[in-house]
Amino acid sequence: MAGKREKAEDIVMKLRQVEVLQGQGAKLADAVRQIGVTQQTYYRWRREFGGMNRDQLKRLKELEKENTRLRRAVSDLTLDKLILTEAAPGKLLSPSRRRQCIDHIRQELGISERRACRALGQHRSTQRKIPVGRQDEALLTADITELARQYGRYGYRQITGLLVQAGRCVNHKRVERIWRREGLKVPQKQKKSGRLWLADGSCVRLRAERPNHVWSYDFVQDRTADGRAYRMLNIVDEFTREVLVIRVKRKLNSVDVIDALTDLFILRGPPEFIRSDNGPEFIATKLRNWIETVGAKTAYIEPGSPWENGYVESFNARLRNELLDGEVFYTLREAQILIERWRKHYNSVRPHSSLGYRPPAPESIVPVDQRPTMH
Structure with a gap:
């Protein structure tokens, strides 16, 4: 019996057996001896299980x-x-x-x-599982980093558009993963304005439906390194988002506006409508008469409502954000050359979100299998 561990059920049964023997007049020592344990064990069992039944x-x-x-x-x-x-x-x-x-x-x-x-x-x-990356992961990461360095104000979606233009088969989710992993910063997004429609659902402005339907123009002012101001006349086709011209001079008036429009009308023909704010250069009688003479119509926005001229205002913000805020122009000629170079890049290379991340006016369409790859 030494070393044997009794089950709880057996202990309760033996305790009940001792109670029966004592009830028959047997001494405790004799009753304990009959169940095969010492008195110390019996007392320990009774202290732990005494008075219990099986339930x-x-x-x-x-x-x-x-x-x-x-x-x-x-x-x-x-x-x-x-x-x-x-x-x-x-x-x-x-x-x-x-x-x-x-x-x-x-x-x-x-x-x-x-x-x-x-x-x-x-x-x-x-x-x-040991992660195995794609074979072109390092090359794609290098291309994304280089494009982010070259175009510091572009987000990952525009970088995706540039990669697709270069012939890379990649979607924006993979570019975003690499973008975040490399710690690249995404430019802040401007909140979209919802003030182009009235409460009854009617439109508060004319909307472009085809190329050369609605042009819009506006002025932007900046300064060269010597502190002297210069102005830019920006003319945008609202349907294609193409920047038709950026005229850069120290001073611009209604005569300069007519001169810029004349060159465009000869090259592209007059649009149906030309939208602008109510600046003195745009509401000048000479300019309005000239526009009506060539067969176009003027469309002025409400005073103090720049959101009604949203396309050119949005372009002005891109121009300032991506070029003017990051460049120092020492002379007017330098500003004219660099701004014109940026305009061509904006039209032919820069991905535009509203056009499916394609440029407004690409220079040529190259088949995918003939596009150059980036290294």
Whole structure:
């Protein structure tokens, strides 16, 4: 009997047997001897199981089992809290981030891979899988970085458009992943204005429906390095988004506007409408009579409502954001050359979001299999 561990049911049965023997007049020592244990063992058993029947013993075992389960649950929750606290800095949105975090947690807390994966929702096969990137990942990353350096005010969608123009088969999601991984900054997006329509759904301005339907023009002012001001006359085709001309001079008046429009009318023909604000250069009688004479119509916006001339206003913002704010012009001639070069780039290369990230007026259409790749 030495070394044998009694079951709880057997202990209760032997205690009841001792009670029966004592009830028959047997001494305690003789009764204990009959069940095969010492008196010390008997007293210990009676202290632990005395007065219990089988149903009560069963209930005790269930409570002990439930207590063990609850202690294990509390322990697991405590460990989960430690794991989540250790993993708190940063969001775990991708398997690679979770993989790195789990390795870090295992090193810091000394827990198993299985436990860490369960706490952070990572499948163990995903944790053990060695990621294999695409063969062109390094080359594409270099191209994206170079384009971001060259065009510092472009976001990842415009960079995607440039890559597609160059013949790269890539979508914006992959470019965005590399963009964020490399820590490249996306220019701030301007909030879209919703004031082009009245409450009854009617349009508050004429909308372009085809090329040469509606042109819009406006002035932008800047200064050269010596502090002297110069002005730019910007003329935009609202349908194609093409910048038809940027006339750069120290001073511009209604005669200069007529001169710029004359060159465009000879080259492209007059549009049906020309939209502008109510600046003195645009409402001059000489200019209005000349426009009516050549067969076009003027469309003026409401005073103090620049959003009604949104296309050219948006272009003015792009011009200032992507060129004027980042360049120092020492002479007027330098400003004329660089602004004209940027205008050609804007028309033929720069991806435009409203055109499906294609340029407004590409110089040529090259088949995909003949496009140059970027290195």
